[in-house]
Amino acid sequence: xxxxxxxxxxxxxxxxxxxxxxxxxxxxxxxxxxxxxxxxxxxxxxxxxxxxxxxxxxxxxxxxxxxxxxxxxxxxxxxxxxxxxxxxxxxxxxxxxxxxxxxxxxxxxxxxxxxxxxxxxxxxxxxxxxxxxxxxxxxxxxxxxxxxxxxxxxxxxxxxxxxxxxxxxxxxxxxxxxxxxxxx
Amino acid sequence: xxxxxxxxxxxxxxxxxxxxxxxxxxxxxxxxxxxxxxxxxxxxxxxxxxxxxxxxxxxxxxxxxxxxxxxxxxxxxxxxxxxxxxxxxxxxxxxxxxxxxxxxxxxxxxxxxxxxxxxxxxxxxxxxxxxxxxxxxxxxxxxxxxxxxxxxxxxxxxxxxxxxxxxxxxxxxxxxxxxxxxxxxxxxxxxxxxxxxxxxxxxxxxxxxxxxxxxxxxxxxxxxxxxxxxxxxxxxxxxxxxxxxxxxxxxxxxxxxxxxxxxxxxxxxxxxxxxxxxxxxxxxxx
Numbered sequence: 001x002x003x004x005x006x007x008x009x010x011x012x013x014x015x016x017x018x019x020x021x022x023x024x025x026x027x028x029x030x031x032x033x034x035x036x037x038x039x040x041x042x043x044x045x046x047x048x049x050x051x052x053x054x055x056x057x058x059x060x061x062x063x064x065x066x067x068x069x070x071x072x073x074x075x076x077x078x079x080x081x082x083x084x085x086x087x088x089x090x091x092x093x094x095x096x097x098x099x100x101x102x103x104x105x106x107x108x109x110x111x112x113x114x115x116x117x118x119x120x121x122x123x124x125x126x127x128x129x130x131x132x133x134x135x136x137x138x139x140x141x142x143x144x145x146x147x148x149x150x151x152x153x154x155x156x157x158x159x160x161x162x163x164x165x166x167x168x169x170x171x172x173x174x175x176x177x178x179x180x181x182x183x184x
Numbered sequence: 185x186x187x188x189x190x191x192x193x194x195x196x197x198x199x200x201x202x203x204x205x206x207x208x209x210x211x212x213x214x215x216x217x218x219x220x221x222x223x224x225x226x227x228x229x230x231x232x233x234x235x236x237x238x239x240x241x242x243x244x245x246x247x248x249x250x251x252x253x254x255x256x257x258x259x260x261x262x263x264x265x266x267x268x269x270x271x272x273x274x275x276x277x278x279x280x281x282x283x284x285x286x287x288x289x290x291x292x293x294x295x296x297x298x299x300x301x302x303x304x305x306x307x308x309x310x311x312x313x314x315x316x317x318x319x320x321x322x323x324x325x326x327x328x329x330x331x332x333x334x335x336x337x338x339x340x341x342x343x344x345x346x347x348x349x350x351x352x353x354x355x356x357x358x359x360x361x362x363x364x365x366x367x368x369x370x371x372x373x374x375x376x377x378x379x380x381x382x383x384x385x386x387x388x389x390x391x392x393x394x395x396x397x398x399x400x401x402x403x404x405x406x407x408x409x410x411x412x413x414x415x416x417x418x419x420x421x422x423x424x425x426x427x428x429x430x431x432x433x434x435x436x437x438x439x440x441x442x443x444x445x446x447x448x449x450x451x452x453x454x455x456x457x458x459x460x461x462x463x464x465x466x467x468x469x470x
Contacts, residue, residue, distance in 0.1 A: 001382075003352050005304050005320050007260070007327050007344040 092125065099124040103183065106154075107131075110147045114140050118176075130160075131179045138164070138175045148181065157181035185211065188465035189245075190259040190347070191330075193222050193371070193390075196241040199465035200249070206357070207450045208466045210459070214248055216241040224261065224326065229296040231264060231326035235333050242337065256334065257343040257468040260322060262372035263390030265346035266301075268293040268319045269308070269383065275315060286319060294321050302327050308382045316382060320346060343468055348374045348388055350467030351424075355443055363420030364409070366402055366440065368393075370427055375402070377409045379416050385409055395432055399439065426460040 071080070100122050111117060117133040135141060141159060148157045161178035190197040200212040218237040225232050246253055270289055276282045286305050287298045294301055301321040309316040327344060334341050351367055351374065352359065359365070361381045367374040371392045377385040385408075393401065402421065409416055421440035425432050433442070445463055 001308070002356065003306060003318075003345075003349045005306055005318070005345050005349045007302050007304060007320075007322055008258075008341050009327070009331060010340055010342055 095124055099183070103129065106151055110144075110151060112140065112144065112147075115144050127183050129181055129183065131181075132177070133179075134174055134176050136172065136174060138162075138173075141175060141177050141179075145179065148179070153183050155182050155184060186257060186469050187253055187255060188257045188259065188468045189241075190462065190465050191223055191238075191261050193224070193261060194218055196223065196238070197462050197465065198241075198245045199462045201466070201469050203466075203469040204450075206448075208448055208469055209450045210456075210462075212249060213456065213459070213462055214245055215458070215461070216244055224264075229300050229323075231323040233326060233329040233333065235329070238330075238333065239337070242334075242339070253339055255340045255342050257465075258330065258341050258345075259350050259464045259468065260326075260344060260346050261390075262347055262369060262374070263388045264322055264326065265348075265388060266290075266294050266321045267346075267348070267386035267388070269385070270317045270319055272315050272317060273313065275307075275317070286317070289317075290319050290321055293319070300324055318383070320349070322346065345468065346388070347464045348376060348386055350464040352376065352383070353467035354445070354448065354463060355424075358422070358443060360418070360420050360422060362416065362418030363422060364402070364406060365443070366398070366421065366423040368398065368423065368425045368427070368432070373398075373401075375405045377405070377416075379409075379413055384413060395429065395435070398432070398436060402439070424460070424463070426463060428460055 075083070103122055104120070107120065114137060115133055115135050117131060119130075119132045121130040123129065135144075141162065145157050145159065148154055158180055159177055160180045161176075163176045165174045165176065166172065167174055185200060185202050188199045188201075190199075194217060196216045196218070198212070198214040198216075199210065201208055201210040203209075218234070218241070221234055221237050223234050223237050223241075225234070242253075268290065272289065276285055283303070287303055290303050291298060294303075300323065302324045303319065303321045305320070306318045307315060308318050330344070331341055348367070355365075359381075360378050363378055365374075365376045365378070367376075372388070372390045373393060374389070375385075375387045376383050385405075387405065406421075422443050423436060423440040424443040424445070425436075445460065445466075448466070449459070
């Protein structure tokens with residue numbers, strides 16, 4: 001058995017523990033100090049960058065004003081309005097074409113063979129569409145809605161009208177339907 | 185590498201060494217005799233340290249070694265510590281409460297007031313119903329003056345222990361289960377009785393004893409043990425003489441077996457003849 005009778009009031013373990021805590025505290029303060037310096041440096045850099053962007057923006061605004069003034073010298077206000085309207089018309093036409101062609105491609109893929117489409121009305125400005133069609137099996141409409149909703153840019157597809165008609169000595173039941181939905 | 189000093193009445197012994205796998209290596213030994221004065225003196229209930237003498241010794245050791253010492257372990261002088269072994273049911277778990285409990289228990293064995301002593305304890309054995317405690321007490325004024333002086337000159341006294349406790353640590357593996365150890369110094373001696381593997385009586389005596397009387401003292405001590413512990417019947421006696429006196433070996437050796445320190449120490453220089461004087465310092469090396 002080791003005898004550990006010690007009359008010394010100096011507790012080595014306590015002092016070593018205190019020394020470790022002090023060291024840790026110093027390290028924490030040092031890290032905080034470094035973080036503060038880095039933060040300060042970053043803030044200065046960001047401010048400089050912000051000032052550069054502001055300066056660049058002012059330059060561009062100035063340039064725009066200058067170009068507008070030059071344009072006003074060359075064109076009258078009516079001509080400008082006509083040009084703007086023309087630009088808007090061509091842009092919308094271009095966008096409509098783009099949307100409609102993409103939409104029809106998807107629609108072709110998603111429309112099953114037992115669904116007969118009668119009309120497809122696509123409005124690119126309102127970002128909505130109306131589909132009318134016919135089918136022999138009423139359940140096919142529900143499956144068609146589900147398959148349309150699975151397309152990632154089509155949402156809120158709902159049936160707005162559905163009528164049934166018997167043909168050929170009332171042996172065939174034809175369902176006519178109208179669907180509305182949004183695209184985004 | 186550790187530094188230990190042994191404070192005696194007239195001498196201060198310095199030992200620098202280390203312990204590796206229960207073997208001691210000694211790197212330096214020095215002794216300083218305090219001229220015309222004692223290193224400490226008793227005044228009433230206080231033990232006063234002679235700072236001049238103590239300080240001169242420390243400075244001399246530093247000068248001889250040519251280095252600045254930062255840490256010291258200290259072996260106290262003989263017979264300034266009270267020892268007691270107590271059986272208690274259990275001691276409080278809170279440190280403050282435990283200290284108060286020990287002081288209350290120790291009041292009966294210490295002849296001076298608890299405010300004038302420093303008390304330390306160690307649990308020797310513990311079971312569900314009984315806890316055996318070794319309680320030691322020494323002069324508060326003495327410890328305080330040593331610590332104050334050393335701190336003033338930039339030295340940390342990390343461990344301060346009585347000589348008998350230091351001695352027990354050196355011969356940790358040679359301690360008897362039943363028996364008595366008698367440790368003889370030039371002007372003092374200790375006797376420790378072991379029963380069931382733990383010390384039951386420790387007695388430090390600061391008195392120059394005639395060699396012819398030692399045998400009688402030992403028998404008297406053994407008899408008093410038998411009175412207190414009737415079941416104790418061992419005749420095993422171990423002894424250690426710091427001065428390695430031949431006359432003691434012939435007379436005392438008949439009844440006792442000498443503790444061999446040489447097998448504990450590595451690389452003993454044959455020129456070192458006074459190593460036994462430093463033996464208690466080895467007990468503080470870790």
